[in-house]
Amino acid sequence: MTSAGRRLLHNDSPTPGTLPGSAPELLSEETVLEQARLLDITWRDGGGLWGWLTTVDHKLIARRYVVTAFLMFIAGGIEAAMMRLQLARPENTFLGPDRYNQIFTVHGTTMMFLFAVPIMTAMGLYLVPLMVGARSIAFPRLNAFGYYAYLVGVVFLYVSLFINMGPDAGWTAYVPLSGPQYSPGHRLDVWAQVVTFTEIAALCAAVNIIVTVFKLRAPGISLNRIPLFVWSQLVVSFMIVFAMPAVATASTLQLAADRALSTQWFNPAEGGDALLWQHIFWFFGHPEVYIIFLPGLGFISPIIETFCRRRVFGYLAIVLANITTGFFAFGLWVHHMFATPIPELGQSLFTAASLVIAIPTGVQIFCWLVTLLSGRPRLTTAMIFILGFFITFVNGGLTGVMVASVAFDKQVHDTFFVVAHFHYVLLGGAVMPLFAAFYYWFPKATGRLLDESLGKWHAWLFILGVNVAFFPMHILGLNGMPRRVYTYLASTGWGPLNALSTIGAVVVVISVALFVVNAAMSARVGRPAGANPWDSYGLEWATTSPPPNYNFVNTPIVLGRHPLWDTGSPLPVITGLRADRREVLVTTAFDAEPDYRHRQPNASIWPLFLALCMAEFWIGSIFTPWAVVGGFGLTLLGMLGWGWQSSRQIEVERVDTDLQIIDTV
Ligand code: HEM
Ligand SMILES: [Cu+2]
DSSP, X not given: OOHHHHHHHHOSSOOTTOOTTOOOOEEOHHHHHHHHHHHHHHHOOOOHHHHHHHOOOHHHHHHHHHHHHHHHHHHHHHHHHHHHHHHSSTTOOSSOHHHHHHHHHHHHHIIIIXXXXXXXXXXXXXXXXXXXXXXXXXXXXXXXXXXXXXHHHHHHHHHHHHTTOOOOSTTTTOTTTTSTTTSOSSHHHHHHHHHHHHHHHHHHHHHHHHHHHHHOOOTTOOGGGSOHHHHHHHHHHHHHHHHHHHHHIIIIIIIHHHHHTXXXXXXXXXXXXXXXXXXXXXXXXXXXXXXXHHHHHHHHHHHHHHHHTSOOSOHHHHHHHHHHHHHHGGGOGGGGOTTSOOOHHHHHHHHHHHHHTHHHHHHHHHHHHHHHHHSOOOOOHHHHHHHHHHHHHHHHHHHHHHHTSHHHHHHHTTBHHHHHHHHHHHIIIIIHHHHHHHHHHHHHHXXXXXXXXXXXXXXXXXXXXXXXXXXXXXXXXXXXXXXXXXXXXXXXXXXXXXXXXXXXXXXXXXXXHHHHHHHHHHHHHSOBOOSOTTOOOSGGGGSOSSOOTTSOSSEEOOOSSSHHHHHOXXXXXXXXXXXXXXXXXXXXXXXXXXXEEEEOOOOOSHHHHHHHHHHHHHHHHHHOTHHHHHHHHHHHHHHHHHHHHHHHHOOEEXXXXXXXXXXXX
C-alpha cells in the first residue's frame, strides 16, 4: 500500500471526499462496470435446484435462515395461541394435560432454540459482512452447513410433534422428570437431539461472525469504528462459544446417555447428581437470554441514529456495556435455582450479580434516550417498535430486578409472574427490535420497502396486544397461579384475567398476520428502495439493494464511524483484488490494515451432505446403535470430501503492492 494510503487509514479527522496527501486517480465508469461484470461471473453460484442446494452465498443462506426462523416464530405462536385458548376459562377441555405438556414444551423449545437464537445469528450472517465491507463471510461452506444442521433440528422437532412424540418435560428438561425412569419412550430423546443440532448451528454462525469481524473488515474500520450492531454480534458470538457447548454436552453426552446407555450422571441413587443438570443447563440458559436480546439492542442504535439524524451518544459506553453484559451474564445462572438448597452466601452472591447486570443495560438505555432527546425523531414503523421496546423491555427488566431477590423469588417461583417477566424481556428486548430491524433492512434485502401504513397498524397492535396478554399474568402469578398447568378451578377467581390475557394474544396474532401480508405483498409490489432509502450511514447502504453476489465492486475505505455521513457517497475504495477468482481482503485484527488476499471456496454440496450424515448419526442413534456405525462412516466420508475440495481451492497470499487506494467516480 502507498504511504498516502497508510496516512489515510490513520487520519482521525478526515475531510469528506478528499484524500489527504494524495492525488488519486479516478476509476472510470467503464472500469467499474467491467469489473462488476467479471465479479458477477466469478461469484455466481449455479442455477436450478443444484445451484440452490450448493450455494454458499452468505446472503442467500442468511435469507433462508431468517425465513425458516420466522416460520418457527409462527409455529411457536400457533402453540401459544392454543395454550391461551385452553387457559381462557376455568376447567376448559380444548387441550388435555398430555397435549398441553407437549405444546408448552414445544412452544418454549421452538421459541428459544429454533426462533430467537437462529433469527438473531441469521441477521448477523446477512448484515455483518455487508457492514464491515467484506465480499463474503469468513467460512462460506461452514455457514451453509450450520443452516442445514439447524434445518434438520426444525424438521425433526415438528415431525415428532405430529406423530405424538413431542417432548413434554418443559424447555428446561429437568431431571429426574426427563430421565429414563419418568420419561420412557422417545419424547425426551427428540428434545436432546434437537438441542444438539441447534447448538452446532449456533456455534458455526458464531465462529463465522467472530472471524469475519476480526479479519475481514474493510481498511480503516479500526476497533473503535466498528458499527454498534457488529459489536453486539461479536459479543454474542463469544457468548455462544462459551455457553452452547455446556448445554450440548449436557443434553447429548449426559442426558441422552443416561437414557440410552444407562450412564448415571443425574441419578443420585447411583452416585449421580440431579442438580448437576440444573447447573449446566442454566450456565447456558441464562446467557442464552442475553444471546437473544443483545443483538436486539444492537439493532436499535443504527435505527435511532438514522431516524433522528444524529450520531448516537456514548459509542464507547455502549460498546463497554455490551462487553460487560456478556461477561456478567455467565455469573448469574444460580438465580434460576433459588428454590433448591443453595448455601446462603451463594444466594447473596448471585442476587448481587443479578442486580449488577441491570447497570450496563441501563447505560445503553440512557445513551439512546439522550440521542432521542437531542435529535428530531421521525416516527416511522421501525421507530414505533423501538418505542414499544422502551416500554416493554424496561418493564421486564424491573420485574427481573424483583425476582433477583431471593425472598421475593421464593414467593413467585414457578408462577405466572415469571412467565410474565420473561415474555416482557423477550418480546420487548428481542422481538420488537427485530420487527424494527425488518422494517429498516427489508429494503436492503429485497430492494423494496415494506408498506408503512400497514406497518403502523402492525406495530401499534403488537405493542398493545403484548401488554394486554402479559400484564395480567403478573397479577395472576402474585395470586398464585402456577405455570405449566393445563387448567384451574373456577373458585380460584383466575378466570377473568386469563380471559383478558387471551384477548391480548388474539390481538398479537392479528398484528403478526398483518405483517405477513405486508411482507408478502411488499416483496412483489412494494415501492422500490434504491441503494439507501433512509439516507443512512452504514456500509451496507453503500451497495445496491439487494446487494450483488460479491457485495461490493471494490472494497470501500472507511474514515469514520459513519462512513456515508462522514465521507459522502461514493466512498473511496481500495482496488487490486482479483475479479477472476473469489478473493477477499484479509486485514489486521486491530487497525484493519490490508494483510492477505484469501481465496474462498466455490459452491459446494459437501455442507448439505455432511449435515445429512450428522442427522443420520444423531437421530438414528435414538432408535438403533447401528446408526452410529453407519453415521460415523458417512460423516468421515463427508469430511474427506470437504477437505479434498479445500485443498484444491483455497490459498492465501500476502498482500503485495498492487492494492491501491482510489477515489471512485
Ligand atoms: C405473544 C406471543 C406469545 C404468547 C401468547 C406466549 C404464551 C405463553 C404461555 C401462555 C406460556 C406458559 C405456559 C405455561 O406455563 O402453562 C408460555 C411459555 C413460554 N414461552 Fe411464550 N408466548 C409468546 C411468545 C414467546 C416468545 C417470543 C418466546 C421466546 C422468544 C417465548 C418463550 C417461552 C418460553 C421459554 C416458555 C416456557 C416454556 C416452559 O415452561 O417450558 N414465548 N408462553
Ligand atoms: Cu437468568
